[in-house]
Amino acid sequence: MLKRPSKSEYPNYYVPYVDLVPEADLVQLLEENLQKTIALFEGISEEDSLHRYAKGKWSIKEVLGHIADTERIMSYRLLRVARGDQTPLAGFDENDYVQAAQSNNLSLxxxxxxxxxxxxxxxxxxxxxxxxxxxxxxxxxxxxxxxRAIAYIIAGHQMHHCKIVEERYL
Structure with a gap:
């Protein structure tokens, strides 16, 4: 089982994501959360998927697109770090990515x-x-x-946004 990262292994702004990840087999948790995410979003109608809980907030479609984009980026980072690549990896602006993705033009x-x-x-x-x-x-x-920290951040990021969808959108 993959050991939980210490707080010295990642920046402070990732603490809320890592803290959401329970003590469990990380691969099993990722598989279980895939099924939970599928169930959550399959229960949302196409019409409701355009809902925003407040002005200036992302729609449900945009949230899901953001989860996928961020996981794709973080998995790339995980690969590069795991392979020993020391090239500094650039950050990204999540709002720019959400806007560019135009998720509201796609089906949920x-x-x-x-x-x-x-x-x-x-x-x-x-x-x-x-x-x-x-x-x-x-x-x-x-x-x-x-x-290790990137793997936990991936899990926690998805959990964070699904929790927001459940609590603020539905």
Whole structure:
């Protein structure tokens, strides 16, 4: 079982995500949360998927698109750090990505299928990493981060946004 990262392995702004991840087998948790996410978003109508809980907030479609985009980026970071690549990795502006994705022009089903593909790829990557790569340190967005921390951030980020959808949108 993958060991939980210490707070020294990632920037403070990721603490809320990592703290959401329970003590569990991370791969199993990612697989279970894939099923929970599918169930959550399949229960939302196409009409309701355009809902925003407040002015200036993302629609449900945009939230799901953001989850997929962020997981794709974080999985890429995880791969690079795990492989020992020391090239600094750039940050990204989530709002710019949401705007550019134009998720509201896609069906919710299409966005969900994209998330499923991304999550399955993430699980495959994590399952197949050599044990000695989990403590590798890389640089993303100007800060040091470990492979292990990125894996936990991926899990916690998805959990965070699904919780927001449940509490504020539905």
């Amino acid at each position: 089903k299409t966005i969900l299928e994209d998330f499923k593909a991304v999550r399955k790829a993430t699980i495959s990557l994590i399952k197949n990493l050599p044990e000695n790569t989990w403590a590798n340190i890389g640089n993303a967005n100007g800060t040091e981060i470990t492979t």
